[in-house]
Amino acid sequence: MPSDRPSQGKRGRASGLPRWLPISLIVALLAAIGWLALKGDEPAPSAAPAAGAPSSQGPQFFGQVAGQMDPPVADERARRRQQLVEVFQLADHSYCSYREGSKYPASSRPMSQNPDQAYPNRPVTEVNPMRGEDRRSNPNILLQTSQSRVYLAAGESVAFSLRAVEPNGTVVPLVVTRSIAAGITRIGNGAGARPTTQVPLAFADDGSGADPVAGDGAFAAVLTPAQTGLAGFHGTIRTEVRYTAAGRNGVLVFDVIYSPKVPAVWAGAPREAVVDGSLAFILRVDVRQAGRYVITGRIDDARGTPFALATFNEVLGPGPNEVRLVAFGKLMHDGAPALPLTLRDVDGYLLKENTDPDRELMPRLEGPVMTSRTRSLEGIADDEWTSEERERYLTEFAKDRRQAHAELAKFDPAGPIPASSCGPVK
Known part of the structure; x- marks a missing residue:
């Protein structure tokens, strides 16, 4: 990197003129320096260097300030x-950003970060x-459609509807001529399908x-696979x-x-508890097929405002189990929801x-599952979530920040x- 100090070579050449310069050139240079001193701050006219004069890499005789x-x-x-x-x-x-984004665990996040759920x-x-x-x-006719859900568990139904309108909202007469539901089963690499x-x-x-x-x-229909020839089908059912x-x-x-298969069922009434400084909704589950279960619940405050998305993601063995859907303590302090909190709309699946x-x-x-009795933050911790992985990442990011600083x-x-x-560098 270039330095702001002159090199040793420059200092040596600036201490005296080269001995081989002719006397006439020395006199001319001294006269020019004197003339510039009298001119003060006026810019010096440009001139081509005389033969044998120092190069542009040498001392800047014209107007250089020490x-x-x-x-x-x-x-x-x-x-x-x-x-x-x-870099800093x-x-x-x-x-x-990592510290802010990881101060709550993945199992208890603000609903504002997951509005689609x-x-x-x-x-x-x-x-x-x-x-x-x-x-x-055909842009002149718009089709308004709806379906009540995308995922169907055994015994559940889905409702479909459609209506045709013009761009200005005027209803267009519509007649359904044919509607068939069938399972889609891919063959091999997905190039074909088995009927x-x-x-x-x-x-x-x-x-x-x-x-x-x-x-x-608006025309509507209901599909309940368990009541049809698709009762044993597992996968995507397409209705044309x-x-x-x-x-x-x-x-x-x-x-x-x-x-079509139910890997686990809910068993017994839910309850609540303050566990490790967080509010936990505890649900009982009877597991028929062991494996990793992903269970999600939505938590609203007392005003009905969506507050948190709680997720359980662990391996469950066969038989009775308990699932905790948690409102993390610091999230409750930071979000300041109106208490009590209500758990609603819980769904889950066995991951394969x-x-x-x-x-x-x-x-x-569906709907409200349980409203807590907790009506204050007493016993609710205000500490950031921590884990071995989070501390390891924070240590490395902090090291990089200190070094750049x-x-x-x-x-x-x-x-x-x-x-x-996010605070001083330590």
Whole structure:
């Protein structure tokens, strides 16, 4: 890296003129220096160096102030300092963002970070241009569709609906001409499919079943695989609906993932407890098939505002087990929810690796499951979550931050150092 101090060679040449210079050139140079001194700060006119004169790498006789840094050296120093500043800022961001993002465990996170999982049992609704059998879309007719859920456990049902409208909202007359549900089973590398049982579905707009209002142009149907020839099918069930709207033919598909086996069932009433400074909702489970279970619950505050997403992800053995869905202590302190808290909409599955589908579903618990009796933060800890892995990462990130801070301070002791976003560097 270039230094802001002149080299030893420069100092040696600046201490006296070369002995071989002619007397006339020496006199001319001395006269020029005197003339510039009288001119003060006026810029010196540019002139080509005389033959035998020192090169541009030598002492700057024209207007150089003693101790002043050469412009190229100053620019390089500024660039180097900026590089060190950026390295420190990156190291500081890595440390601070990891610390902030890991202060709660993965099993208890703010619902604000998972808004798409707040209401898992709400219908999935879409509005898309009508598509024909050739898959070409018609922007003049929009198809409003909904399905009550995507994942189906044994014994559960799913409701489908569709309605055609113009872009201005005017309902377009629609007739369902054919609707068939069938399982999709891939063969080998997925290039083909083995046919399965086909189940016809009756879509109606008569105000019965899944259709809430008769004659509104919305046609609905209900599929309950356990009551059909698809009762033993495990995987994706596709319902293909063919229809006409405004005299044009269209096609639509609904997909659900069905699990015919129940790997575990809920057993007994839930309870609550303060465990390690956190509020835990404890659910009893009777496991029929051992393995890794992923169980998720939503926690609302007393105002009904979604507060936390609680997840259980552990291996369970066969027989009676307990599952804890936790509102982490520090999350309760930081989020300041209105107490008491309510656990609702719990779902779970047995994770199956290297298979498709990759899960067997437990029966879901829809709506409120339990409201806690805890109405204060007494006994609730305000400490950050810690683990061997988190401490190891924090140690490494802190080391990088200290090193970047030290290098910047060493390079420019008098210069300012950007403030850290999460406290002083230690």
